[in-house]
Amino acid sequence: MNIFKKTIFSVLASLLIIGNVSAADKIKIGTEGAYPPWNSKDASGKLIGFEVELAWSLCRYMGRQCEIVEQDWDGMIPALIMRKFDAIMAGMSITAERQKAISFSQGYADEVAQLAVMKGSSLEGMDTPSGINLSLGGSDVKSALKTLTAALAGKTVCVQTATIHQNFLDSGDVGSVNVRTYKTQDEVNLDLTSGRCDAALAAAVAFTDYAEKSGKPVVLVGPTFSGGAFGNGVGVGIRQDDTELLKAFNKAIDKARKNGDISRIATKWFGFDASM
Amino acid sequence: MITSFPKLLSATVITLKLLSLSLFFGLFIGLLFAILRLNKNIFINKFAYGYSYVFRGTPLLVQIFIIYFGLGQIEYFRSTFLWVIFKEPYWCAIIAFALNTGAYTSEILRSAFQTIKPGFIEAGKSLGIPSKIIFYKIQIPIAIRQSLPAYGNEIILMLKGTSLASTVTLMDLTGVAKYIISTTFKPIEVFIVAGSIYLFITFVVHNIIKYLEKKYSY
Numbered sequence: 001m002n003i004f005k006k007t008i009f010s011v012l013a014s015l016l017i018i019g020n021v022s023a024a025d026k027i028k029i030g031t032e033g034a035y036p037p038w039n040s041k042d043a044s045g046k047l048i049g050f051e052v053e054l055a056w057s058l059c060r061y062m063g064r065q066c067e068i069v070e071q072d073w074d075g076m077i078p079a080l081i082m083r084k085f086d087a088i089m090a091g092m093s094i095t096a097e098r099q100k101a102i103s104f105s106q107g108y109a110d111e112v113a114q115l116a117v118m119k120g121s122s123l124e125g126m127d128t129p130s131g132i133n134l135s136l137g138g139s140d141v142k143s144a145l146k147t148l149t150a151a152l153a154g155k156t157v158c159v160q161t162a163t164i165h166q167n168f169l170d171s172g173d174v175g176s177v178n179v180r181t182y183k184t185q186d187e188v189n190l191d192l193t194s195g196r197c198d199a200a201l202a203a204a205v206a207f208t209d210y211a212e213k214s215g216k217p218v219v220l221v222g223p224t225f226s227g228g229a230f231g232n233g234v235g236v237g238i239r240q241d242d243t244e245l246l247k248a249f250n251k252a253i254d255k256a257r258k259n260g261d262i263s264r265i266a267t268k269w270f271g272f273d274a275s276m
Numbered sequence: 277m278i279t280s281f282p283k284l285l286s287a288t289v290i291t292l293k294l295l296s297l298s299l300f301f302g303l304f305i306g307l308l309f310a311i312l313r314l315n316k317n318i319f320i321n322k323f324a325y326g327y328s329y330v331f332r333g334t335p336l337l338v339q340i341f342i343i344y345f346g347l348g349q350i351e352y353f354r355s356t357f358l359w360v361i362f363k364e365p366y367w368c369a370i371i372a373f374a375l376n377t378g379a380y381t382s383e384i385l386r387s388a389f390q391t392i393k394p395g396f397i398e399a400g401k402s403l404g405i406p407s408k409i410i411f412y413k414i415q416i417p418i419a420i421r422q423s424l425p426a427y428g429n430e431i432i433l434m435l436k437g438t439s440l441a442s443t444v445t446l447m448d449l450t451g452v453a454k455y456i457i458s459t460t461f462k463p464i465e466v467f468i469v470a471g472s473i474y475l476f477i478t479f480v481v482h483n484i485i486k487y488l489e490k491k492y493s494y
Contacts, residue, residue: 162458194348
């Protein structure tokens with residue numbers, strides 16, 4: 001088995017190089033640039049959105065130089081751990097699962113999730129409360145989940161990969177729906193309009209933003225979701241050993257909140273005050 | 277690393293299914309277009325050339341996106357019976373892969389046909405064998421033997437190409453690897469395991485082709 005040995009050696013040799021970028025004093029902030037209005041890109045390719053503007057504001061409060069870099073969503077946490085950047089601001093909700101791998105600052109904004117369908121779908125007009133908080137539980141939540149389970153049985157629900165929305169569908173709270181995962185929210189929107197998805201789940205504002213910009217008849221159905229698998233607001237993701245930076249971000253968020261900066265920027269991008 | 281192995285192995289089944297079905301359809305497409313390329317009629321000839329030119333000249337990722345996301349956006353297309361097939365990411369991937377590998381295969385076979393020594397065909401003719409039989413019994417077998425090394429290469433390229441199926445929501449080897457990473461945040465370990473599985477399949481394919489080459493050498 002000489003060939004086999006040779007193959008193994010060449011594989012091992014090729015694995016020895018791993019990049020290690022360390023910024024001396026500039027803080028590098030990673031964002032996705034594909035999840036409006038949280039973060040996106042304008043026609044010229046410049047990063048824009050709530051978090052991009054908030055990031056500049058927080059950097060001013062910290063008195064540090066910053067650089068905002070783009071990173072695909074599904075590699076966001078690995079890229080942080082591998083020091084490609086120092087902080088994540090990408091609409092990332094604070095969840096227990098993610099906290100096993102990274103630390104989070106206090107939350108700076110919160111936004112509910114909701115199902116979306118195309119107008120005329122049989123899922124329209126579901127009889128549920130307007131919003132449920134999974135952390136609270138209770139009979140209201142239980143009966144709403146039951147209604148959803150019955151309505152979604154055998155349906156294909158599309159979500160962006162590695163999101164709280166996928167976690168929720170995988171958790172079995174709404175039975176065993178057929179979950180289809182996509183790399184970006186844009187692709188979820190495309191397949192929702194093409195009819196490959198019976199419904200899609202994401203931040204409610206991601207759908208209203210898409211419906212507004214594309215003119216497609218996308219409508220929100222069912223209750224808004226919060227708590228439980230949906231986490232406790234969106235915060236800055238930071239490496240666990242980077243306690244100094246975590247403190248700095250927490251302080252900056254405190255100041256920005258007190259001065260009304262967060263709610264001002266949030267209102268500008270969301271159309272309502274999503275700050276927390 | 278160890279816990280992810282069974283999940284990745286079961287995803288390998290989907291990768292192998294994608295590979296074998298695309299190669300199966302691709303071989304037919306390739307053979308058809310190779311024969312069209314050798315046709316004396318200039319229109320047929322140029323049409324076959326155009327097909328292979330377009331599919332070899334554009335990235336497989338672009339092709340799969342056009343077939344999956346692009347066609348799905350055309351409202352008229354969604355009302356046709358074809359939508360039953362194109363609605364499924366599985367068939368979209370296989371169609372894209374088969375068309376792509378078909379283009380390469382047609383080139384491989386064409387060049388193999390053209391390198392057949394005229395003496396073989398002349399020998400057949402002098403024995404009074406009809407040209408149809410010469411084509412099926414002499415030209416095709418020789419062409420297949422001639423194209424084995426290049427075709428083996430194409431199989432390996434296609435195997436790696438199937439990883440793009442994960443971009444249209446299919447849970448193939450790469451798709452599952454990405455999913456595991458999204459919950460464990462350990463890209464290096466999981467991709468090493470996934471990569472080793474690809475490498476092992478390549479190893480097997482490589483040796484089968486080598487065996488066939490030896491067996492059918494003349």
